[in-house]
Amino acid sequence: MKRVQFEHSAVPYLFVAPQILIISIFFLWPAAQAVYQSFLLEDAFGMSSQFVWFRNFEDVLSSSSWTRSAVFTVVFSVLVAVISITLSLFLAVRADEVIRGAKSYRTMLMWGYAIAPPVAGLLGNMMFNPLMGDLYKAFNSFGFEFNHIQNANDATFVVILIAVWKQVSVNFIFFLSGLQGIPKSVQEAATLDCKSAERRFWTITFPLLAPTTFFLLVINLTYAFFETFGIIDVSTKGSPGGATATLVYKVYVDGFIGADLGGSSAQSVLLMIMVSVLTVFQFRFIERKVHY
Amino acid sequence: MATVTLKQAEKTYPNGYKAIHGIDLAIQDGEFTVLVGPSGCGKSTLLRMIAGLESISDGEISIDDKVVNKVAPADRDIAMVFQNYALYPHMNNYDNMAYGLRNRGYSKADIDSKVREAARILQLEDHLERKPRQLSGGQRQRVAMGRAIVRQPKVFLFDEPLSNLDAKLRVDMRLEIKNLQQRLGVTSVYVTHDQVEAMTLADRLIVMNGGVAEQIGTPIDIYEKPATKFVAGFIGSPAMNFLAGKISGDCKHVTIGEGVRLDLDHDVSADQTVTVGIRPEHLSIAADGQGQINAAVRMVESLGAETLVYLDFGTDANNVTLRLQGTQQFVKGEKLSLTIPADKIHLFDVETGKRI
Ligand SMILES: Nc1ncnc2c1ncn2[C@@H]1O[C@H](COP(=O)(O)OP(=O)(O)OP(=O)(O)O)[C@@H](O)[C@H]1O
Numbered sequence: 001m002k003r004v005q006f007e008h009s010a011v012p013y014l015f016v017a018p019q020i021l022i023i024s025i026f027f028l029w030p031a032a033q034a035v036y037q038s039f040l041l042e043d044a045f046g047m048s049s050q051f052v053w054f055r056n057f058e059d060v061l062s063s064s065s066w067t068r069s070a071v072f073t074v075v076f077s078v079l080v081a082v083i084s085i086t087l088s089l090f091l092a093v094r095a096d097e098v099i100r101g102a103k104s105y106r107t108m109l110m111w112g113y114a115i116a117p118p119v120a121g122l123l124g125n126m127m128f129n130p131l132m133g134d135l136y137k138a139f140n141s142f143g144f145e146f147n148h149i150q151n152a153n154d155a156t157f158v159v160i161l162i163a164v165w166k167q168v169s170v171n172f173i174f175f176l177s178g179l180q181g182i183p184k185s186v187q188e189a190a191t192l193d194c195k196s197a198e199r200r201f202w203t204i205t206f207p208l209l210a211p212t213t214f215f216l217l218v219i220n221l222t223y224a225f226f227e228t229f230g231i232i233d234v235s236t237k238g239s240p241g242g243a244t245a246t247l248v249y250k251v252y253v254d255g256f257i258g259a260d261l262g263g264s265s266a267q268s269v270l271l272m273i274m275v276s277v278l279t280v281f282q283f284r285f286i287e288r289k290v291h292y
Numbered sequence: 293m294a295t296v297t298l299k300q301a302e303k304t305y306p307n308g309y310k311a312i313h314g315i316d317l318a319i320q321d322g323e324f325t326v327l328v329g330p331s332g333c334g335k336s337t338l339l340r341m342i343a344g345l346e347s348i349s350d351g352e353i354s355i356d357d358k359v360v361n362k363v364a365p366a367d368r369d370i371a372m373v374f375q376n377y378a379l380y381p382h383m384n385n386y387d388n389m390a391y392g393l394r395n396r397g398y399s400k401a402d403i404d405s406k407v408r409e410a411a412r413i414l415q416l417e418d419h420l421e422r423k424p425r426q427l428s429g430g431q432r433q434r435v436a437m438g439r440a441i442v443r444q445p446k447v448f449l450f451d452e453p454l455s456n457l458d459a460k461l462r463v464d465m466r467l468e469i470k471n472l473q474q475r476l477g478v479t480s481v482y483v484t485h486d487q488v489e490a491m492t493l494a495d496r497l498i499v500m501n502g503g504v505a506e507q508i509g510t511p512i513d514i515y516e517k518p519a520t521k522f523v524a525g526f527i528g529s530p531a532m533n534f535l536a537g538k539i540s541g542d543c544k545h546v547t548i549g550e551g552v553r554l555d556l557d558h559d560v561s562a563d564q565t566v567t568v569g570i571r572p573e574h575l576s577i578a579a580d581g582q583g584q585i586n587a588a589v590r591m592v593e594s595l596g597a598e599t600l601v602y603l604d605f606g607t608d609a610n611n612v613t614l615r616l617q618g619t620q621q622f623v624k625g626e627k628l629s630l631t632i633p634a635d636k637i638h639l640f641d642v643e644t645g646k647r648i
């Protein structure tokens with residue numbers, strides 16, 4: 001095959017320049033700084049610093065609070081992704097039966113998407129307020145001794161609930177359009193070939209939605225990793241005792257509140273590495289399986 | 293194998309639109325029935341009612357004397373071939389054909405032999421491992437056919453299965469479908485709006501219009517004795533010529549244009565106004581210039597094997613089409629004298645459109 005050869009000229013570079021500039025200023029430069037800082041030990045006032053090689057990383061990896069946060073992040077992310085995907089798939093399948101073709105409906109169902117994470121956090125906060133929160137009262141009136149301020153499991157439940165609630169609408173929309181993208185005649189052919197609706201779902205509908213599901217898995221894990229920052233900051237603030245602090249939230253707490261810039265930079269570098277590995281894994285091993 | 297019976301079958305869609313207005317039909321065992329009609333006349337709706345993809349609003353549909361109104365599509369023992377093939381895109385062609393059998397609990401060995409047999413008949417043996425998207429349109433069509441025949445159903449249903457193929461392939465597949473159906477002897481219902489497909493495939497043809505069956509009969513019957521003006525105009529290409537006429541006082545003649553009297557081969561009640569129909573292929577040029585009507589050439593289309601001449605008769609422009617064998621030359625405006633055989637004249641009631 002012959003490759004198209006473009007004349008060398010400055011114009012294409014000019015076109016991509018703004019984007020490159022934005023990426024450099026807001027991503028590459030801070031990232032480079034974080035890497036640099038992760039090798040420094042700085043005093044609390046930022047007056048002096050010292051190059052310490054990997055000592056920050058050793059400290060981070062051996063600290064129990066970081067390990068705890070890492071475990072929490074993994075559990076939290078997997079639960080948020082799995083629950084919100086499963087729930088929204090269920091809702092989308094039910095909705096698809098009713099609203100095939102009704103587009104206005106679909107747009108209205110999408111509004112939840114417009115809610116910013118901190119707002120979702122705030123709403124959750126109100127519902128779980130010990131003085132006036134309806135959900136708080138409801139749980140306690142059922143006989144659970146629900147107290148997310150002191151109980152780590154209850155607090156985890158609260159952040160997962162808010163994070164899932166916020167994300168379900170996005171997933172729902174993608175699943176719904178995925179479902180509506182399956183040709184009607186394919187589904188009809190399946191009703192002639194297979195009597196059980198459940199079997200049809202697992203053998204036809206679900207495999208045909210696999211690319212959507214994969215895409216949502218990536219989106220949801222990213223969301224649970226990074227975007228839930230706002231939810232956590234507004235609702236639990238990582239309490240009790242860091243039990244609901246994701247790695248991202250911990251970077252913020254240690255760096256900006258604890259003023260441990262070196263340690264927090266080391267944490268963010270570790271986070272970057274983890275996310276890169278996860279991304280490569282997703283695309284190398286899962287994506288290949290889901291496309292038909 | 294099976295018979296299919298419809299008794300006053302009706303379909304009203306949820307939006308209130310009545311697509312099928314009471315159709316009675318008895319399809320014999322092994323018969324190839326073709327539904328033909330203009331777009332929107334309810335052909336697909338009727339087929340889908342037999343398949344169970346649309347509910348039956350009123351009346352009854354039975355397969356082999358068993359009323360299937362409430363039977364799930366998968367339990368009706370029918371197989372359907374869709375216009376856009378409707379293959380499962382994530383399965384290879386083998387699995388596409390095997391899917392229905394697996395769900396019906398056939399053994400692995402059984403499935404394998406059935407699928408391989410179907411693949412052999414349809415010359416798909418080399419493509420079984422591929423996904424549908426790796427096949428050409430014609431090959432996909434074969435896989436869809438294969439998916440239908442492996443199940444050995446009681447009834448085949450086809451909804452315009454060839455309309456996405458190019459002209460040459462369509463002819464090949466048409467013959468293939470006919471062969472296959474005769475070999476397997478499976479009762480079939482086939483929807484098309486292609487005249488040639490309808491005429492060549494059908495043991496029995498059903499011409500539909502606006503949700504009713506206008507005429508049911510063998511293709512030749514329908515061609516020779518169309519029951520209504522609609523059927524007469526729909527079946528046959530180019531379409532039948534229609535002219536306004538009036539029956540004479542002696543019941544033996546019809547007058548068209550400016551006082552042209554044509555003989556009739558049967559008596560018709562006197563003095564009524566009628567529509568006179570003559571097929572383009574039944575008109576011929578009178579060699580001696582002594583034909584019954586004279587018309588001026590407006591346009592000529594040469595198709596090689598035949599020539600279509602569009603003529604102006606009387607005061608109307610382009611109202612008569614003449615179909616001649618072979619290639620012939622005409623000059624625009626040239627007057628032709630045409631012969632109309634009495635036994636080829638069709639008469640229709642002006643009001644009801646019914647054959648007289
Ligand atoms: N789901 C539906 N709801 C309401 N009306 C419908 C629905 N499906 C079809 N119709 C109407 O019913 C009539 C018959 O439709 P149908 O699809 O059977 O036509 P058809 O004869 O198959 O036409 P074509 O040759 O274009 O495929 C049409 O007027 C169509 O608009």
Ligand SMILES: [Mg+2]
Binds near residue numbers: 336337
């Ligand atoms: Mg149709």
